[in-house]
Amino acid sequence: MIALDAPEIAATAQPGQFVMVKTARGMDPLLRRPFSIFEILRDGDGAPAGITLLNKRIGIGTRLIYEAEAGARLACLGPLGRPFEPIDPPAQAWMVAGGVGLAPFVTLAEALHARGTRTTLFYGARRASELYYVDRFEAFGVDVVLSTEDGSRGAAGRVTAPLAGALDTLDSGDAVRLYACGPTPMMRAVARLAEQHGRTCDVSLEQVMGCGLGGCYSCVVLARGNDGTPHFVRSCLDGPVFDAGRIVWEALAH
Amino acid sequence: MDLSVSIGSLKLPNPLIAASGCFGYGVEYSNVVDLATLGGVAVKGLFLAQREGHPPPRIVETPSGMLNAIGLQGIGVHRFIREKLPELRDRRAIVFVNICGTTIDEYVELARILSDAEGVAALELNISCPNIKEGGITFGCSLTGTHAVVSAVRRVTDLPVIPKLTPNVTDVASFARAAAEAGADAVSLVNTFLAMAIDVETRRPKLSNIVGGLSGPAIRPIAVRMVYECRQAVQLPIIGMGGIATADDVLEFMIAGATAVQVGTANFVDPFLWKTLLDGLRSYMSRHGIESLSALTGSLDTTKKEHAWISS
Numbered sequence: 283m284i285a286l287d288a289p290e291i292a293a294t295a296q297p298g299q300f301v302m303v304k305t306a307r308g309m310d311p312l313l314r315r316p317f318s319i320f321e322i323l324r325d326g327d328g329a330p331a332g333i334t335l336l337n338k339r340i341g342i343g344t345r346l347i348y349e350a351e352a353g354a355r356l357a358c359l360g361p362l363g364r365p366f367e368p369i370d371p372p373a374q375a376w377m378v379a380g381g382v383g384l385a386p387f388v389t390l391a392e393a394l395h396a397r398g399t400r401t402t403l404f405y406g407a408r409r410a411s412e413l414y415y416v417d418r419f420e421a422f423g424v425d426v427v428l429s430t431e432d433g434s435r436g437a438a439g440r441v442t443a444p445l446a447g448a449l450d451t452l453d454s455g456d457a458v459r460l461y462a463c464g465p466t467p468m469m470r471a472v473a474r475l476a477e478q479h480g481r482t483c484d485v486s487l488e489q490v491m492g493c494g495l496g497g498c499y500s501c502v503v504l505a506r507g508n509d510g511t512p513h514f515v516r517s518c519l520d521g522p523v524f525d526a527g528r529i530v531w532e533a534l535a536h
Numbered sequence: 537m538d539l540s541v542s543i544g545s546l547k548l549p550n551p552l553i554a555a556s557g558c559f560g561y562g563v564e565y566s567n568v569v570d571l572a573t574l575g576g577v578a579v580k581g582l583f584l585a586q587r588e589g590h591p592p593p594r595i596v597e598t599p600s601g602m603l604n605a606i607g608l609q610g611i612g613v614h615r616f617i618r619e620k621l622p623e624l625r626d627r628r629a630i631v632f633v634n635i636c637g638t639t640i641d642e643y644v645e646l647a648r649i650l651s652d653a654e655g656v657a658a659l660e661l662n663i664s665c666p667n668i669k670e671g672g673i674t675f676g677c678s679l680t681g682t683h684a685v686v687s688a689v690r691r692v693t694d695l696p697v698i699p700k701l702t703p704n705v706t707d708v709a710s711f712a713r714a715a716a717e718a719g720a721d722a723v724s725l726v727n728t729f730l731a732m733a734i735d736v737e738t739r740r741p742k743l744s745n746i747v748g749g750l751s752g753p754a755i756r757p758i759a760v761r762m763v764y765e766c767r768q769a770v771q772l773p774i775i776g777m778g779g780i781a782t783a784d785d786v787l788e789f790m791i792a793g794a795t796a797v798q799v800g801t802a803n804f805v806d807p808f809l810w811k812t813l814l815d816g817l818r819s820y821m822s823r824h825g826i827e828s829l830s831a832l833t834g835s836l837d838t839t840k841k842e843h844a845w846i847s848s
Contacts, residue, residue, distance in 0.1 A: 304805065309600040309753050309781075313804055357806065492595050492602070493804035496564035498557075499580070499606045500595040514588050514609055519564070533591065 283415075284347055285323060285334045291360050292322050292330035297368060297390035298486055298523050301333070301360030302494035305346040315347075316491045316518075318385035318463075319361060321418065322392070336385045336414070362494050363522050366461055366484055368393040373457035375401045376448070377424075378472050380441055380464025381412060386486050386522075388418050390461060395422040402427060402448075406441025406468075410434035442471045449479045460484070462526070466534050473526035483526040487534075489517045504533035537821055538828040539814070541575070541796050543773045544696050544721040546658055548575040548630060548796060551786065551829065552813055555777055555800030556581055556634035556660060556700070557606065558751075561620040563627075568807045571629035573814075575796055578632040579616070579624075581662045584642055584649075586612040596733050596742040601752030601779070602801060603731050605745035608636060608665060613646055617653045625655035634700070636662040636672050640688045651693040659695050661685060664702030664727035665749075676702045676727075679714045686718035696721040698775065701766075703755075704730045708762045709769035716770045724775035724798065725766065726759045752801040753779040760792050767793025767834050781809070783816020793834040 291301060302314035323332040335347075350356060368390060369375050375394050377387045384405060394401045401422070406429040407413045413435060419426055427444050428436025437444050441464075452458060460483035462472040469485045476483035492498035495518065502514035503521065505528040512530045515521070539550040553576035559565060562577040571577055589609025596603050611619065613635070624631050633656050635646040643661060650656050663676030663685055675681035676699075686699050699715045701708055703726035712723045728749025733742040741747075759778025766774055776794030780786055781802035789797045802809055821829060 311597050312600060312602060312752055312801070313597055359807070490593055490595060492604075493807070495560075495568065495807060497560045497807075498595065498604070498804055499560075499589065499609050500592070500604065502589070502592055502594070502609070504591075514591075 283320065283334050283336050284350070285332055286356065286358055287332045288358060289329075289331050291319070291358065292324075292333050295319050295322060295333065295361040295389065296365035297393045298366035298386040299361035299363050299389075300494070300522060301335070301358050301362065302491070303335070303347060303359075304357035313492055314357070314359065314494065316488070316494055318486070319389055320385050321388045337382060359494060363518060364520060366390045366393075366486070366523050368397055369399055369457075369459040370397050371399045373399065373459055375399050376404065376445070376458055376460050377401065378404045378441060378445055378460060378462040378464070378468075380406050380468040381408070383462075383464030383468070383486075384414060386463050387461070388415070391419050391422040391424050395424075401425070404429070404441050404445045404448075406430065406436075406464075408432065440471075441468065442475060445472065446475055449475060449481070452479070462486070466531075469526070470531045470534075473529065473531065476526060484523050485526045485529065486522045487517050487524060487529070488522065491518055494518045504530040506530065537818060538830075539817060539821075541830045541833075543658065543698070543775070543796060546630075546696050549573070550575045550814060550817070551790065551794075551796035552810060553578055553632065553775065553796055553798045554803060555798035556632070556662070557604075558800035558803050561611075561616065561624075562629055562631070563620055563623045565807060566623070566627055569810050571624065571627045574629065574810060576630040576632050576657065577624065578634050578660055578798060579620070580610055581608050581634040581636045581665065582610050582613045582616055582646065583608065583636050584613055584646060586610065586615070591744045593742065593744055596748070598731075598733060598750065598752075599754060601750055601754030603733055603743060603748035603750055604728070605743045605748035607745065613649055617649070621653060621655050630657045631655055632658045632660050632698070634660040634662050636665060638672075640675075640685055643685050644688050644692050647689045647693045647695075647697075651695055656695060658721075659689065659693060659697055660724060661689060661697065661699040664700050673702060673704075676711070677705055679710060682711050682714045683718045686715050686720050690719035698722045698724050700727055701725040702727045703758065703762055703778075707765075709765040712766040712770045712772070712774075716772050720772060722773040722775055722795070723766065723770070724777065726755070726762055726778045729755055729758070751779065753781055755779045756785060756788075760788055763789055763794050764792040764836065781805070783813050783820060786813060786817060787820060787832065790829070790832045791834070791836050793836070795830065795833050
């Protein structure tokens with residue numbers, strides 16, 4: 283996790299939005315990288331002061347920002363993208379996160395907490411050591427349901443198993459909105475469960491992005507419009523949050 | 537201090553134009569940069585009809601550059617005129633509309649439609665996109681094809697006609713000459729270099745289209761050389777581009793022979809770079825006592841230097 287002193291971004295960021303960070307001073311890598319805003323940091327008076335970013339050190343770009351020394355300056359553009367819409371009570375919010383797909387949910391949990399919406403986080407990873415920052419959610423009164431594929435913490439198996447069980451126990455009168463972020467197969471499975479149970483589900487998709495502002499058309503996903511016809515839409519402007527029912531999942535790269 | 541430049545009858549407040557394909561339809565950037573402060577905005581290439589483009593992955597990074605194969609996704613000329621042009625007009629942008637067709641008739645039809653639209657400053661003919669099979673580049677890779685498209689469009693419009701040339705030919709200058717003979721008002725160059733990247737683990741191409749166009753600082757020295765060659769060949773104004781990211785890069789293209797420049801990939805990296813570029817140009821002008829920036833165009837000094845130490 284990296285913390286950035288960015289009061290303007292912190293003051294205007296909405297749940298699920300992202301920033302574009304220049305990870306190298308020079309030209310390799312050339313382009314900025316998109317990162318979900320993980321947390322809004324506040325100063326002693328509660329005023330927005332900065333943001334944190336959460337990401338695995340997978341590529342060269344992510345490694346470079348983790349090697350940045352304290353006090354270094356980074357070019358960071360944002361907040362960008364279509365945010366999550368927090369649901370109001372009496373409806374419940376169920377957030378479903380896989381691995382570092384946890385990233386956009388702290389800001390959502392904070393917004394839901396402010397509205398008094400009852401919130402549950404279904405959070406799965408491969409093993410216990412890859413379940414991060416659960417305390418952040420407990421601080422916002424979120425009920426946390428953990429699962430690991432190797433059974434080292436929480437329920438053994440995929441995150442969709444406890445989710446499916448919980449959906450089965452709901453009465454048809456219970457209003458629940460789902461929010462999902464994680465690996466594509468996981469989001470696809472959550473979207474299918476939501477559809478089977480007649481629940482609305484928002485997904486936050488992570489695509490390769492060139493600019494983050496709608497200029498390059500590289501981050502497109504195939505999504506159905508109001509007339510049901512699929513078109514390539516830019517996930518930086520129309521997303522990263524989409525109604526799961528719009529997404530043509532077969533067309534998404536895994 | 538005068539930064540203005542002229543492309544035929546079209547006067548621009550400065551030589552910095554946002555490159556087509558790298559700036560959406562311009563409106564996407566209107567809250568990042570005041571569009572009226574740019575020399576121009578070249579909008580994303582338009583066909584008559586809407587197009588979906590290629591499936592992702594559409595871009596991949598390479599050293600100091602990137603490959604793209606977007607496939608000219610676009611909303612078509614009619615929606616552009618209806619949905620984008622009014623805002624561009626309101627924001628006083630100088631709009632270069634980049635047009636693309638599969639036949640000469642389509643270019644002519646696009647030119648007719650856009651000539652009747654209010655707020656179009658110039659037509660840039662995309663005869664150089666490397667990422668689509670069915671048009672554009674087939675004209676741009678043939679001297680007779682280039683001549684035929686440019687002269688057909690020339691006959692139906694009074695707007696400045698600016699063919700955008702591909703570098704994927706043996707001799708770019710001969711294409712600039714063909715464009716000049718066909719009545720072009722200027723040429724813009726270069727479009728991207730046809731290129732490829734492979735994931736060695738999976739042995740699969742990194743782009744869905746297999747090949748794509750290389751842009752960014754990696755291509756700049758080749759593009760500068762091509763602008764220089766075209767300057768030798770034609771009197772037309774040249775709009776130079778290829779990897780421009782700093783004021784020095786702009787100056788390099790102008791000294792090589794460009795009247796104006798386009799900035800593309802660098803805008804992805806830093807959408808606020810326009811002010812930095814303008815400040816850099818002003819600082820260069822005051823440092824060198826240059827009153828009018830346009831005086832710099834084609835000012836390359838190739839005279840042989842006297843080396844006193846050789847004769848001693």
